[in-house]
Amino acid sequence: MARVGSAGFVILLGACGAGEPAAPLPENAVAFVAPPMFADWWERTESCSGRRGDPAEIDWFVVPGADEFTTDRGPKVADWSQGRAGNRITVAGSFVNDELVVRHEMLHVLLDDAGHPEDYFIDKCHLTWQSWGSERPVAMTSPELGAAVRAR
Ligand SMILES: [Zn+2]
Numbered sequence: 001m002a003r004v005g006s007a008g009f010v011i012l013l014g015a016c017g018a019g020e021p022a023a024p025l026p027e028n029a030v031a032f033v034a035p036p037m038f039a040d041w042w043e044r045t046e047s048c049s050g051r052r053g054d055p056a057e058i059d060w061f062v063v064p065g066a067d068e069f070t071t072d073r074g075p076k077v078a079d080w081s082q083g084r085a086g087n088r089i090t091v092a093g094s095f096v097n098d099e100l101v102v103r104h105e106m107l108h109v110l111l112d113d114a115g116h117p118e119d120y121f122i123d124k125c126h127l128t129w130q131s132w133g134s135e136r137p138v139a140m141t142s143p144e145l146g147a148a149v150r151a152r
Helices: 006-015 036-049 099-111 118-124 143-148
Strands: 030-032 058-063 069-071 074-076 078-083 086-092
Touching (some): 036 099, 036 118, 078 099, 086 099
Parallel strands (some): 058 086
Antiparallel strands (some): 030 058, 069 074, 078 086
């Protein structure tokens, strides 16, 4: 299984998004229940964007053990799609605890937009790989720390 370099990650993240309803799930994707830290990440994403939404309307899927997965729009580390059943976010297993990746997809849900408007993704929420460090609210790899120092 090929690993994704950092340059590849930027491209993958920048190209994620959705559009067509009922996009097929990646092979081996399984549903999972959002862990408690996702509620915190959702609140933080609502706060930075000024948008409100219902996280219960998101169906979460993970591709266990994967660094990326294949879609009809190319390889992705995470992907948002919207269909009649609501919002669906699929995350490669290696990134399911990654605040940047998860919140990036959450922002797609809140904006209901597969694009990446800079005022939200960069200026307000810093949810691109390049802009992430300019806010850095918590350590990316430590959800427990994130919960301990939550801003609100
Ligand atoms: Zn995106």
